[in-house]
Amino acid sequence: xxxxxxxxxxxxxxxxxxxxxxxxxxxxxxxxxxxxxxxxxxxxxxxxxxxxxxxxxxxxxxxxxxxxxxxxxxxxxxxxxxxxxxxxxxxxxxxxxxxxxxxxxxxxxxxxxxxxxxxxxxxxxxxxxxxxxxxxxxxxxxxxxxxxxxxxxxxxxxxxxxxxxxxxxxxxxxxxxxxxx
Amino acid sequence: xxxxxxxxxxxxxxxxxxxxxxxxxxxxxxxxxxxxxxxxxxxxxxxxxxxxxxxxxxxxxxxxxxxxxxxxxxxxxxxxxxxxxxxxxxxxxxxxxxxxxxxxxxxxxxxxxxxxxxxxxxxxxxxxxxxxxxxxxxxxxxxxxxxxxxxxxxxxxxxxxxxxxxxxxxxxxxxxxxxxxxxxxxxxxxxxxxxxxxxxxxxxxxxxxxxxxxxxxxxxxxxxxxxxxxxxxxxxxxxxxxxxxxxxxxxxxxxxxxxxxxxxxxxxxxxxxxxxxxxxxxxxxxxxxxxxxxxxxxxxxxxxxxxxxxxxxxxxxxxxxxxxxxxxxxxxxxxxxxxxxxxxxxxxxxxxxxxxxxxxxxxxxxxxxxxxxxxxxxxxxxxxxxxxxxxxxxxxxxxxxxxxxxxxxxxxxxxxxxxxxxxxxxxxxxxxxxxxxxxxxxxxxxxxxxxxxxxxxxxxxxxxxxxxxxxxxxxxxxxxxxxxxxxxxxxxxxxxxxxxxxxxxxxxxxxxxxxxxxxxxxxxxxxxxxxxxxxxxxxxxxxxxxxxxxxxxxxxxxxxxxxx
Numbered sequence: 196x197x198x199x200x201x202x203x204x205x206x207x208x209x210x211x212x213x214x215x216x217x218x219x220x221x222x223x224x225x226x227x228x229x230x231x232x233x234x235x236x237x238x239x240x241x242x243x244x245x246x247x248x249x250x251x252x253x254x255x256x257x258x259x260x261x262x263x264x265x266x267x268x269x270x271x272x273x274x275x276x277x278x279x280x281x282x283x284x285x286x287x288x289x290x291x292x293x294x295x296x297x298x299x300x301x302x303x304x305x306x307x308x309x310x311x312x313x314x315x316x317x318x319x320x321x322x323x324x325x326x327x328x329x330x331x332x333x334x335x336x337x338x339x340x341x342x343x344x345x346x347x348x349x350x351x352x353x354x355x356x357x358x359x360x361x362x363x364x365x366x367x368x369x370x371x372x373x374x375x376x
Numbered sequence: 377x378x379x380x381x382x383x384x385x386x387x388x389x390x391x392x393x394x395x396x397x398x399x400x401x402x403x404x405x406x407x408x409x410x411x412x413x414x415x416x417x418x419x420x421x422x423x424x425x426x427x428x429x430x431x432x433x434x435x436x437x438x439x440x441x442x443x444x445x446x447x448x449x450x451x452x453x454x455x456x457x458x459x460x461x462x463x464x465x466x467x468x469x470x471x472x473x474x475x476x477x478x479x480x481x482x483x484x485x486x487x488x489x490x491x492x493x494x495x496x497x498x499x500x501x502x503x504x505x506x507x508x509x510x511x512x513x514x515x516x517x518x519x520x521x522x523x524x525x526x527x528x529x530x531x532x533x534x535x536x537x538x539x540x541x542x543x544x545x546x547x548x549x550x551x552x553x554x555x556x557x558x559x560x561x562x563x564x565x566x567x568x569x570x571x572x573x574x575x576x577x578x579x580x581x582x583x584x585x586x587x588x589x590x591x592x593x594x595x596x597x598x599x600x601x602x603x604x605x606x607x608x609x610x611x612x613x614x615x616x617x618x619x620x621x622x623x624x625x626x627x628x629x630x631x632x633x634x635x636x637x638x639x640x641x642x643x644x645x646x647x648x649x650x651x652x653x654x655x656x657x658x659x660x661x662x663x664x665x666x667x668x669x670x671x672x673x674x675x676x677x678x679x680x681x682x683x684x685x686x687x688x689x690x691x692x693x694x695x696x697x698x699x700x701x702x703x704x705x706x707x708x709x710x711x712x713x714x715x716x717x718x719x720x721x722x723x724x725x726x727x728x729x730x731x732x733x734x735x736x737x738x739x740x741x742x743x744x745x746x747x748x749x750x751x752x753x754x755x756x757x758x759x760x761x762x763x764x765x766x767x768x769x770x771x772x773x774x775x776x777x778x779x780x781x782x783x784x785x786x787x788x789x790x791x792x793x794x795x796x797x798x799x800x801x802x803x804x805x806x807x808x809x810x811x812x813x814x815x816x817x818x819x820x821x822x823x824x825x826x827x828x829x830x831x832x833x834x835x836x837x838x839x840x841x842x843x844x845x846x847x848x849x850x851x852x853x854x855x856x857x858x859x860x861x862x863x864x865x866x867x868x869x870x871x872x873x874x875x876x877x878x879x880x881x882x883x884x885x886x887x888x889x890x891x892x893x894x895x896x897x898x899x900x901x902x903x904x905x906x907x908x909x910x911x912x913x914x915x916x917x918x919x920x921x922x923x924x925x926x927x928x929x930x931x932x933x934x935x936x937x938x939x940x
């Protein structure tokens with residue numbers, strides 16, 4: 196039993212219920228649910244950034260399992276198994292990883308010492324991570340991506356069909372390969 | 377009086393815009409001899425020359441070229457791109473976007489493009505799409521990961537047939553279909569994710585499958601002896617077809633280039649030459665049988681696909697009339713063959729820098745350092761080139777010395793114009809990266825800037841005549857015309873028109889969004905236009921990673937139409 200995954204799936208179910216039944220919950224229950232609803236919204240926002248604005252999925256795959264597009268650089272981390280903390284995730288998103296294809300989403304990275312306490316001058320242009328391809332992220336956005344990863348991806352185990360259909364819709368052919376649970 | 381005339385003109389205009397959108401059937405005869413003002417198939421003609429006989433826009437007036445209008449298509453997601461060549465038949469344009477949506481656009485006015493209809497196939501994932509084919513009264517298109525081929529009624533935009541060819545997970549259909557007399561040829565790709573690509577023919581009327589031939593032979597089939605592994609690598613060996621082939625109607629043979637063996641960066645998984653990857657295939661259009669083949673880079677581990685165009689030319693070599701097929705290779709060389717016999721004639725280096733081999737054997741066409749006795753080829757690279765995690769620098773880079781963006785052959789100058797790419801990559805094999813979903817067998821980075829050039833070469837002698845260096849990568853391709861110009865686009869959003877003899881720049885515009893689609897030309901009412909679609913796919917954008925001045929560049933999926 197993968198408790199991490201179960202917890203995530205359970206959380207999804209709460210989110211789904213919230214989405215449909217928000218209008219009829221009693222006031223007292225609403226007070227309890229408000230923080231949960233806020234968390235769901237954050238996940239959705241982080242997922243949107245992950246898939247769309249930042250296009251993390253191009254290299255890491257839509258499921259963040261490292262199975263990106265073959266046209267990407269390759270070798271992207273399997274984030275489902277990452278050991279990084281929230282702060283470290285945010286740092287890597289904003290600063291990239293020097294010497295690898297992981298880009299830096301903070302436009303000003305390496306212009307001063309905000310990233311790993313080094314500048315482009317310190318480590319040389321060849322080691323500085325590539326420019327973000329078309330989009331930058333602000334710290335608040337990087338945190339939302341990290342929160343999405345922590346809530347929905349990290350430690351969730353193998354990709355499931357349910358998770359795939361969350362991204363590509365019910366009955367998607369792209370999801371054929373994944374087991375139901 | 378004045379107002380009556382005005383009213384009559386208005387009524388006429390309304391009538392013109394609301395009358396049935398008539399255009400003739402695209403018959404085989406028309407495909408064989410396309411009208412000068414039209415562009416009826418992906419490469420314009422069966423020979424894949426991308427040469428237009430139009431000369432209204434020419435060397436002397438191209439300096440006056442202006443943006444006439446633009447049309448936005450796609451655009452429902454932030455990461456969209458366009459890679460298709462628009463087709464134009466009698467003032468109507470047909471193109472597909474990366475959702476597989478097909479558009480019919482009325483460009484008759486020369487002042488704006490009005491979308492007459494859209495066919496949205498409901499493709500579930502965004503992916504590349506390189507255009508459509510016209511056949512009879514049908515517009516034939518593909519839907520990448522869905523694996524569908526769809527024929528849409530050209531007049532109404534309604535689907536006539538919709539066939540699902542998805543026989544493997546991760547299969548992609550991205551090449552524009554090739555319409556022949558009675559059949560539609562479809563190339564499958566997606567091999568980089570570990571599948572066995574194929575080429576197929578469908579009955580044009582019904583969409584029913586006529587034949588399907590895999591790029592990778594099954595055990596026991598001819599060529600299977602070149603897969604010497606114990607991994608069943610043939611099942612996942614790739615060999616993609618993502619650029620539309622050419623066709624010689626005289627012998628009913630279609631010429632397609634195949635993609636790299638998979639895993640792309642790890643040849644140790646698949647010892648042997650890995651037929652029929654990285655090959656030119658002369659395919660009997662009636663049966664799908666390979667009449668002959670030529671493999672460019674056996675046992676490749678640099679991602680040197682050779683799916684790019686194979687241009688058919690009738691020329692004279694050493695005073696003798698020859699029917700040749702010419703291919704600008706991703707591996708950095710341009711090859712010329714006798715297209716009837718398959719005999720290798722000559723190769724010439726078209727990029728400035730090649731490090732993976734010392735050159736091409738002028739007799740065999742194989743790399744000089746190809747060793748048929750070896751199961752794992754080293755070529756001119758370090759001896760540990762196949763080792764796990766052994767990073768090495770290789771030029772051309774993994775995107776190649778050119779790629780899916782097509783060259784053009786000018787019937788006016790007798791020259792080929794190759795849109796080549798200049799760059800090197802640090803490639804690192806990863807022997808664990810050959811599981812479903814992660815089948816690249818390694819990774820790459822571009823440590824330096826990637827640039828490009830236009831190379832003019834004589835196919836009869838395989839001699840490079842001229843080269844123009846350009847500061848940004850070319851993922852667009854070439855157009856040549858009887859007006860004496862060649863046109864191309866760059867990743868930084870520049871469109872260039874060059875003199876077809878001197879490669880001198882005659883005109884340029886920068887529209888602020890990059891190009892990874894080829895330019896084309898057409899005419900309506902005696903006015904010639906040049907059209908090109910914009911918006912970069914991620915792999916193209918990646919090639920700007922070391923061009924810091926492009927840091928903030930964004931993308932828009934538009935079709936730009938220029939005229940005098």
